[in-house]
């Protein structure tokens with residue numbers, strides 16, 4: 001039964017704000033999931049791992065050119081996988097596509113011959129599981145363009161959470177206002193009887209397609 005569960009997931013980091021997020025999570029003894037890139041310090045990834053969070057793979061470069069071919073995608077993924085392995089000693093098992101698996105960027109390229117299904121098959125063959133999301137706080141979208149950014153993030157979190165489902169929440173730990181909003185998000189979740197979990201093998205992946 002995964003209803004009323006919140007999976008906080010952070011993409012595009014680590015960054016300097018990751019430490020603030022880790023401190024807030026530790027204060028409430030909540031575990032989360034970080035889909036990391038080549039950005040930020042190795043130390044931040046090590047702390048994510050040591051503090052019991054799930055370290056997962058997003059992309060090394062976050063450049064849309066990774067979608068040129070299966071080979072270019074896997075080359076990029078292997079680079080971030082190697083980074084995580086060298087820091088934590090562990091093979092990461094979970095992946096999030098830049099843009100998600102409904103990513104239209106893959107189709108915008110006139111010179112590519114692949115679809116997202118080719119990449120999904122490549123991940124499956126290698127034993128990876130991929131995760132999209134069903135709650136977005138829009139911290140890289142609409143909330144980036146308003147004056148009260150943290151309030152916008154918090155409002156979207158409250159608006160899109162559903163108590164009768166497993167909520168996989170997309171956020172970005174490269175955003176100061178997301179780090180600033182996190183404690184109020186956690187308090188809201190606790191007060192409304194949600195359970196917070198990190199992604200593991202028992203998590204049912206959310207897939208756009």
Ligand code: ZN
Nearest residue numbers: 011012098099
């Ligand atoms: Zn991203």
